[in-house]
Amino acid sequence: MTTLVFGHKSPDTDSTGSPIIWAWYLNEVKGGDAEAVLLGEPNTEAAFMLDKWTLPKPRIIDAVEAGQPVVIVDTNNPAELPAAINDADITAIIDHHKLVGGLETKGPIDIRIEPVACTATIMYKMIGKDMAQAPAWVKGTMLSCILSDTLEFRSPTTTQEDRAIAEALAQELDVAIPAYAAEMFAAKSDVSAFSDAELLRMDSKEYEVGGKKFRVSVLETTSPETVLSRKDSLMATMPAVAEEDGVDQVLLFIVDILNEESTMLLPNDLTRQVAEKSFATVCGDGDTVVLPGVVSRKKQIIPNLAV
C-alpha cells in the first residue's frame, strides 16, 4: 500500500514541502511507494513555493483509514493530525517540535526529532550523501522550508545547521537568498483572500496556561500595516472563533519579519493582562502593543505566556 507522507493541518511551507522531500527520498532513493499529501490548503507562501519549483499541489486528505501506512512530518501532536491517527500504521516521525505525547505506534519505528528550526534541515542530514541524487526541485523545496521556518535566519529558533544547509543549497541552486526570501515573504504577506476567521486560524496553536485556554495565532508578514488595517474586524471576530474552537481567547501576534517585532492585539482586559504578565511590557490605552524582538511563538511567546 502507498505510504502517505504529511505534515500538520493548516499546512505552512515546511508542512507542505517536507512531505514532498521525503516522498521523493522514499520513492527515488529507497525504492518505495510514497505519496506526499496535505491536511488542508497550503498557505500563500507554500503555494508560492509549489509554483516557483513547478511542483503539482499534493492531494488534500482529511482522514486516514485504519492500517494506512503513514509518515508524519513537522509535528508529533495528535491535535494537528487526523482524528484516527493512532489507528494508522505510523512508520516514521520526523519533527522539530517538543514532544507532546499522545501518538502511539504498534511497534518500534523510526523517530527523529531534533531541536533545529526546520524539518527539512533534519531530512537533509538524514538523506546525507544521497543528496547528490536530489533534483533542483527537492533542493529548492528544502531551501524554501528553511527560509520560511527561520524567517531568513532572523528567528531565534535558527541553528548553525539550518543556516549552513540553507546557504549550501542556495549556492548549488544559484539562488540569492535575500531576493528569494523577499519573494516568499511577500507571498505570505498577501492575506487579501482570507476572511478574518481564516486569518485567526491560519497559523495557530492551542495552549493552556493559568486555567485559561488560548488559541495562539501568529501572522508573519513583511507588511504588518496590511493586517493592522483590519484589526477592528479581526478583534470583532475573535469571540466567535474562540467559542467555536472551545477556547477562552484568541491571541493574535502580527509578526513583522523585517523589523523583528510583533504587534499583539488587545481587544479586552484579559489580553491586556496576558501581554503585561508575559512580556514585561506596559500596555497603554490603545488596542495594540508592540513587542520588540518577538518573532518566534515556539521560543518567545509560548514559553513566556502567563495570565
Next chain:
Amino acid sequence: MTTLVFGHKSPDTDSTGSPIIWAWYLNEVKGGDAEAVLLGEPNTEAAFMLDKWTLPKPRIIDAVEAGQPVVIVDTNNPAELPAAINDADITAIIDHHKLVGGLETKGPIDIRIEPVACTATIMYKMIGKDMAQAPAWVKGTMLSCILSDTLEFRSPTTTQEDRAIAEALAQELDVAIPAYAAEMFAAKSDVSAFSDAELLRMDSKEYEVGGKKFRVSVLETTSPETVLSRKDSLMATMPAVAEEDGVDQVLLFIVDILNEESTMLLPNDLTRQVAEKSFATVCGDGDTVVLPGVVSRKKQIIPNLAV
C-alpha cells in the same frame, strides 16, 4: 547541573550499559557533565558485564527532582521511569521501542528511536567517527548490550545493523562472540539468588488485551531446567504478585536461548486459553506448553497475545 543518563526500571544489560556509553560520549566527546545512573539493581547479566569490563556499578536512584536534566535511554514509557519524569528537564531520548505516548518535553529536544534490536546500536551510529576515541570498555559495553538484546543474533528483532556493529566491535576488541555470549548467558541464567516473586518481575512488561491486564514476564536462560525445577512455587506465587501489581494474571515465558523456544507456565484455565489463542498451539494436560521458535516478547509474544 550534572545530566543524569538512565534506562528503565529493572535494568537489564542494555539499560545498564547504554547509560554508561552515553555518559562517556557526553563527557569525553561533547565536553559535558553527565553521570550514568540506574533505576534499580542490574540483573545478573548486566552485573557480569560491569565486572568483565571493570566498570564501577552506577549509582542507583529512585526519583528525579523537578528541573533535573536527564537523558532517557532504552525506553520511552513513563511507567518504566520515575513517577515525576515529566517534571524533569528531559534533554534527549534514545530508544528502540514502540512509541507509547505519555512523555512530554518543555521544548524541542533530540529524540532518536529506531527499529533495531538494541539502544547501543543506535548510539554507535550517533557517535559515528568519534568511535575512534572510544576506549575498550565503551566498545565492550556496546558489544555486551547488542549480544544481550539480540540473544547473540537469534532474536527476530536482530537487524543487519545490530549484527554488523557487534561483529566490528568484537573484531576490534579481539573478543570471540560465541564464547563471550555464552559467558553472558550463563550469568543471566544464574537465578539462584532471586525469590520467585523477583523472578516473576525481573523482565516484565504490563500489557492489556481483551479487557484483561497481564504482566508478561520472560526469563531468558541457557538453562531452562533450572527455572522449570521451580515451576510449582513460581505458579503458586503468581496470584499474590498479580494482586499486588494490579493485574489479572502473570504470564511467564521461560526462553531457552540456545534451543530458540519458550516454555509457558499454565497454572489455570486463563493461561491455557491465552496460550491456545495466541500461539495456535494445543495445551495438553500438563502445566507447561513449549512454543517452538518463540524468543522475543516484542516481536512474537506481545503482538500475538489474545484471550
